[in-house]
Amino acid sequence: MxxxxxxxxxxxxxxxxxxxxxxxxxxxxxxxxxxxxxxxIAYKVFDGSSLAFSKFGFGFIVDEVWNPVKNQFGALDLIWGTAVTSFIAILFAAPLAIGIALYLTELAPRVLRDAIGALVEMLAAIPSVILGLWGILVLGPFMQHDLEPFLKSFLGWLPIFSGDTNANGGKGILTASIILTIMAVPIIASVARELFASVPADLKDGARALGATRWEVVRGVVLHATRPGLAAAVILGLGRALGEAIAVTQVIGSVTQIPNSLFGTGDTLASRIAAQYQGYGSNLQASSLFYLAAILLVFSLVVNFGAQLIVRRFEFQNTGGS
Amino acid sequence: MSGDTILNVAPIEIAQSRERRPVTAARETVFDIRNLSVSYGKTPAVKDVSFEIYRNMVTAIIGPSGCGKSTFIRTLNRMNDLVPSAKVEGDVLYHGQDLYASRVDPVQVRRKIGMVFQRPNPFPKSIFDNVAWGLRVLGMKDNLKDRVQHALEQAALWDDVRHRLKKSALGLSGGQQQRLCIARALAVEPEVLLMDEPASSLDPIATSRIEDLMHTLKRDYTIVIVTHNMQQAARVADLTAFFSLDVLPDGARTGLLVEYDATEKIFTQPSDKRTEDYVTGRFG
Amino acid sequence: MTDVDPRAQQLFLTDGRVRRRRIVNRVMEGLATVASATAVAVLVIVVVSVVRNGWPALNANFFTTSPSFSAFGESQGGILSSIVGSVILVAFATLFAVPVGVLGAIFVSELAPRRLANVVRLALDVINGLPTIVTGIFVFSALVLAQGQSALAGSLALAIIALPLIARSTQEVLRLVPSSYREAGLALGAPRWRTVVGIILPTSLGGILTGTTLAVARVAGETAPLLFTTSLAATTVTWDPTQPVQSMPLTIFQYAEQPDPSFHTKAWATGAVLLFFVLLVSLASKFFLARARRKLSG
Structure with a gap:
């Protein structure tokens, strides 16, 4: 050479x-x-929605009618459905995932840690369509015959648990939320696990040496030091829940209305788009689907940047922002 | 368990060092360590250590790296508990009570026997909260402000930080951070303070402040310090234990206690050749 | 040891506060353990449901024939056309995404000025966070509206999903390549491209493999982007990528909606095949990752 x-x-x-x-x-x-x-992608999605936008403007977002026959379209019900299902999913998923991550980093014996860690990762690998299938045929009937009547008998005095449990074969908001929970948990857990593992052993020792119990060390040091990262992880899980189309379409019942209970059916932005793939009656309807996609795109951008912003601030704090 | 024997490493040395022991008032034993061995899995770290640690004194543990100093000091407040493979044999008696007895709660052990670590490890919280955290957790919330102030005063840090208690502890210098960690440990009112190479990451000035602090603190506390710095041990310790490495028959290396005596004796008239080699710089 | 020194007494002190702290600790440990057990239980329940319900349909016929429908709306035949379709979709998606992902990662980690690298990285992150149905809609409007549905359109949508996964794994492994390798190459007087092609790429092969398998596992199960791009397929086996093809995820999606339980059994069975494939590839990805890390870090 x-x-x-x-x-x-x-x-x-x-x-x-x-x-x-x-x-x-x-x-x-x-x-x-x-x-x-x-x-x-952004251009095409916004371009596709221009027809609907010129017809409905921003009113589309706050209009709850979706009527292909009358050529009237609005996204309010779908935004509501998306928000509610994602919110419930995160409400369940965040504590579950953080619990799993804590178990794996702080509690589990070595052998179990690797095995359970791998199993939780596998949960993330299950295709959403399979979860949806399971949602329709296993979870749905269980919800209809067992969980929903049970919830109703105990919590029926709350409006959200007062609906008809037999109307739609277990399909509905709550079922969709549970499926979304299953999807969000491994995503949040895997990020949380990395965060917890990155907490210096020094810090935990310092807390332990003061006579703190394991939980007190976790609460005071581990969770405290990883708060911003955890928030970002939860937001990532939220992003996944917001955008999931298939499994939600399969189990939510796809009815446009704001239901009066969690047992009722509903629909989300993503699942509405997915449900109407077989055809649309008019260009306006097609354009309205693009409009939905545009809203979804904006949501996902906001979520993404939100998570990044939090992580940035976190890094700043840790590298001498004081 | 009286203060008469301070050295029971090897029978031959007992007699010699008894004669040399400085005459002092009756000493009160805090830790009585008997035939202590610690191993990680199959690897021995410390083997068959026996000696006593006395109240209101600074006891230094010195020795070459790898001799098990840190492992040893961490057995005194059960900090090794979370290392799954760590195995402790023998007894660590604290005022006559075995720390490893089944009904002893390790959380309570650490509360009474505080620890300061090699690298300053303040929590990423405010200066005030660093000291207050342990108090809150342990329910010592009455007069919280006074307690925090008192702890910071004890650690000779109050004047440095009194006007910025709400600021992040991470903004302090290394030496200040370490004194904050000492304040944090003192706040929960321990009886013993274990210090694992507390000055090894600090500059000479910060180091000397920590050393001065130890002189004042021993009036109220019993202090055990691990250090690789012999001059430091000579400066701060009343008693010094010299640990060394030993090669076992099967080839494994393990730490053991070679000699334990008044610091002055250890550095001027050591009774063991290995100690002499070490303190005169011929080894490690 | 009848009379314990009062100072040692505190070691097994159990006043109300200590007891409460101990209980809270136990409860929290319990909850964390239960959370983990729940996740594992859900995985087991889903996998067992899929395998048990699909078992009756899983025979040789299922893998070797394509579906046909009797006059009574009952489904006959297997899912050969879906398996072939999925293979085509995933193969083309990989073919599209790997070169772009790897080259893009090299650009970001090795060559681009920092600002530009950040922009590209941000773009990849945004693509990664994009709902897959939006990706599907994009390909629909960019390609399908003019050319009609095809396997190529479907794999393009899948490639967009795979791209950030491959790029990220490659970047991660490039970061692990010791900078001494680069310096050694440059110090020998070798030009940049030789260093990249001859030293850095071979070293990071493990990471590329990890990313690729990860992406394959992910896109093989993707359904949403296929709805608008390759959902109207003949039931027979098609190898022509310009035609729409059947695929396992869509077959599950469509069969699950049918009222006739015989479809459900086939949906479960298809799910079992897909799940087996996906989990196998995920395991392979984990294996490659472990190997790549081991190689580079020790």
Whole structure:
């Protein structure tokens, strides 16, 4: 190698320059391609919704009618359904996932830790359509015959648990929320686990040496030090729940209305788009589906940037923001 | 368990060192360590250590790295409990009570026997909350402010931080952080303070402040300090235990106690050749 | 040991407060354990449901024939066309996503100026967080509206989903490549591209493999992006990527909606096949990750 350049200096140099250029060009094209892609996606989605936007404007967001026959479309019910299902899912998933992550980092014996950690990761790998199938055929009937009547008999005095439990074969808001919980848990748990593992042993020792119990160490040091990261993890889980189309379509009952209880059916932005893939009656309806996708896109952007912002601030605090 | 024998490592040395022991008033034993061995899995870390630690004195543990100093001091407040493979044999008697007896609660042990670590490890909270945290957890919430102030005064930190108690502890210098950790440990009113190389990450000035502090603190506390710095041991300790490495028949290396005596004796007239080699710099 | 020193007495002190703290600790430990047990139980219940309910349909016929429907609306035949379709979709998606993902990752980690690298990284993060139904809608409007549904359109949508996964794994492993390797290459007078192609890429092969398997496991089960791109397929086996193809996820989705239980059994059985594949590939990904880490860190 040391001989070659002296023999063919010009040739090698030239070839290398070309090589470097080609490498830079190819990688830059790929990298910038990703940027162009996301811009293209945003453009196409907004462009597709322009017809609906020109007809309904921002009123679309607060209108609850979705009537293809009358060519009247609005997203309010769907935004409501998305918000409620995602909120309930996160309400269940966040403590569960944090509990799992704490168990894995602080409690579990080594053997169990690796095994259970791998199983929780597997939970994340289950395709949503399979969870949806399970939701329709196993969870739904269970909800209808067991859980919902049980909840109703104990908590029926609360309006949210007062609905008819037999109307829709177990499909509904609550069932969808549980499926979303199952999806969000492993996502939050895996981030939380990394966060907890990154808490310096020094800090935990310091708390332990004061005579704190394991839980007090966790609450005072582990959770305290990872709060922003945990918030970001929960937001990531929320993003997953907001955008899930398939499994929700399968179990939510796909009825446009704001139900009066969690047992009732509903629909979400993503599941409405998924449910109408077989056809749409008019260009306006198609455009309205794009409008839904645009709202979803904005949600996911907000969630993404929100999570990043929190993590940034966290890093700033930890690297001498004081 | 009286204060008569301070050295029971090897029979031969007992006699010699008894004669050399400085004459002092009756000592009160805090820790009576008997045939203590600690191992991680199959690897021995400390083998067959026996000696006593006395009240209101600074006891230094010195020795080359890997001799099990840190492992040893962590057995005194059961900090090794969370290391699943750690196995403790022998007795650690605290005022006559075995710390490893089944009805002893390790959480209570750590409460009475505080610890300061090698690297300052303040919580990422305010200065005030660093000291108050332990108090709150332990339910010592009466006169919280006074308690915090008192602890900071004891740690000679109050004047440095009195005007910025609400500021993050991470903004303090290394030496201040370590004194904050001492204040944090003192706040919960322990009887013993274990210090595991408390000055090894600090500059000389910060180190000397910590050393001065130990002189004042021993009036109220019993202090055990692990250090690799012999001069430090010579400066602060009343008694010094020298640990060394030993190669077992099966080739494994383990720490053991070579000699325990008044600091002055250890550094001027050690009775063991290995101690002499170490303190004169011929080893490690 | 009848009379314990009062100072030692505190070691087994159990006043109300200590007892309460101990109970709270136990309860919290219990809750964390229960949470983990719940997650494992859900996994077991789902997997067992899938396998048990799909078992009756899982025979040789199921893998070797394509579906046909009797006059009574009963389904006959297996899911060969769906398996073939899924293979085509995933293969093309991988083919599209791997080069772009790897090159993009090299750009971000090795070559791009910091600002630009951050922009690309952000774009990849946003793509990663995109609801997959939106990806589907995008490909629908960009491609399907003009050209009609096809396996290629479907795999393009899947490739968009796979892209950030592959790019991220590659970036992670590139970060692990010791900078001495780069310096060694450059110090020898080797040009940049030789260092990248000859030293850095081979070293990070493990990470690329991890990302690829991860992406395969993920997109093989994706359903939403296929709805608008390749859902109207003939029931026969198609190898032509310009035609819409059947796929396992869509088959499950459609069969699950049918009222006739014979479809449900097939949906479960298809789910079992898909799940087996996905879990197997996930395990492979974990294996590659462990190996890549081991190689680079020790």
């Amino acid at each position: 040391s001989v070659v350049p002296t023999e063919f200096p010009a040739g090698r140099r030239f070839g290398d320059r070309i090589g470097d250029r080609v490498l830079y060009g190819l990688t830059a094209a790929a990298g910038l391609g990703a940027v162009a892609l996301i811009i293209g």
